[in-house]
Amino acid sequence: MDNVSFYSLTLGHLKDHFLQNNVKPFHAQTVFTEIYKKLNFNFQKSDFDTPLITDALGVFDFSLPKIVREQNAKDGTTKFLLEMKDGLKVETVLIPFHKRFTVCLSSQVGCAMNCSFCYTGTQGLKRNLLAQEIIGQYLVAWQWLIQNRPEKSVCPNIVFMGQGEPLHNFDEVKKAIDIMLTTEGLHLGPRQITLSTAGYLPGIERLNEMARVNIALSLHSPTNSVRNELIPLNRSYNIETVLNALGKIPLLKRQFVNFEYLLIKDLNNSSEDAVKLATLLQGKKAIVNLIPFNEFPDSPYKRPSVESIDRFKLILEENGIPTTVRTTKGDDILAACGQLKVLDEITQAKKLRDEKNKNNL
Numbered sequence: 105m106d107n108v109s110f111y112s113l114t115l116g117h118l119k120d121h122f123l124q125n126n127v128k129p130f131h132a133q134t135v136f137t138e139i140y141k142k143l144n145f146n147f148q149k150s151d152f153d154t155p156l157i158t159d160a161l162g163v164f165d166f167s168l169p170k171i172v173r174e175q176n177a178k179d180g181t182t183k184f185l186l187e188m189k190d191g192l193k194v195e196t197v198l199i200p201f202h203k204r205f206t207v208c209l210s211s212q213v214g215c216a217m218n219c220s221f222c223y224t225g226t227q228g229l230k231r232n233l234l235a236q237e238i239i240g241q242y243l244v245a246w247q248w249l250i251q252n253r254p255e256k257s258v259c260p261n262i263v264f265m266g267q268g269e270p271l272h273n274f275d276e277v278k279k280a281i282d283i284m285l286t287t288e289g290l291h292l293g294p295r296q297i298t299l300s301t302a303g304y305l306p307g308i309e310r311l312n313e314m315a316r317v318n319i320a321l322s323l324h325s326p327t328n329s330v331r332n333e334l335i336p337l338n339r340s341y342n343i344e345t346v347l348n349a350l351g352k353i354p355l356l357k358r359q360f361v362n363f364e365y366l367l368i369k370d371l372n373n374s375s376e377d378a379v380k381l382a383t384l385l386q387g388k389k390a391i392v393n394l395i396p397f398n399e400f401p402d403s404p405y406k407r408p409s410v411e412s413i414d415r416f417k418l419i420l421e422e423n424g425i426p427t428t429v430r431t432t433k434g435d436d437i438l439a440a441c442g443q444l445k446v447l448d449e450i451t452q453a454k455k456l457r458d459e460k461n462k463n464n465l
């Protein structure tokens with residue numbers, strides 16, 4: 105049987121384990137600091153190298169996901185294809201933002217939500233990631249940053265916007281976040297973490313069990329009929345139901361809910377849509393992030409013109425809704441929002457299609 109992963113342990117778990125092995129529990133804090141703050145995985149060579157501690161730690165597996173591919177975009181974005189122990193792969197992206205990087209983490213292998221604009225959605229759900237695999241992605245990306253971009257290697261912020269619907273894997277994502285927030289460990293602040301959801305109501309209703317991280321809702325349309333097309337999950341939990349549930353989450357004083365809005369030409373980018381969106385969000389602590397659609401091979405949707413993006417933004421702002429336009433990062437390596445998918449499979453699918461087309465000629 106495989107050893108238990110060290111990264112699946114909370115500080116409390118490690119203390120209990122030490123107690124059972126006659127090690128003073130305060131040593132657990134030293135170990136957490138060594139691993140998570142100093143990224144020192146070679147603990148045999150550290151101050152706490154005593155036979156009792158090393159024996160107690162010897163039962164754990166310290167291995168991290170393997171980088172099997174690394175792609176660097178012109179704008180400084182780096183996308184990793186990471187292999188888990190069972191051979192399944194997910195993508196993790198490091199995105200430069202001003203003075204520090206943000207890591208975009210995956211929460212599942214594939215995704216069950218089947219959003220029509222998303223590469224990942226076409227893959228279906230293979231399995232949930234475990235807390236240690238979520239933390240593993242972070243540690244691998246941070247280690248890479250320290251080695252390759254030392255000038256900007258301060259511990260990166262986190263967005264759960266990679267593969268998967270994080271609230272569909274609530275327990276493991278919550279556990280990973282709890283470990284990431286541990287003061288003696290990574291010591292991230294809840295506001296350094298953003299959870300993005302397509303509107304998975306059973307998860308939204310459990311958000312009060314979690315630390316007050318930032319929440320982002322992928323809204324993409326103020327109209328249920330259009331949102332049904334973009335996010336099939338909307339047929340189960342429509343806009344009003346999801347907004348009502350989000351409204352019940354207590355927000356901190358200067359905390360907002362981020363509403364992600366993918367702008368797609370001739371589908372959801374009219375002035376009428378902007379007015380409807382402003383009406384929908386009136387009186388809410390909301391920020392809208394407009395994301396001009398990134399076309400990918402065979403994508404059914406198109407990117408709107410710069411003028412129509414500006415017009416949409418202006419209407420929202422005139423109606424008192426703070427709005428930003430997200431500059432897409434990593435376009436040239438398909439690292440932008442909704443574009444993560446194991447590229448081998450894309451290439452495979454394209455090959456099959458091309459062969460089919462050839463045979464039909």
Ligand code: SF4
Nearest residue numbers: 215217219222225268
């Ligand atoms: S956009 Fe997010 S929720 Fe929708 S299919 Fe893609 S990964 Fe899943």
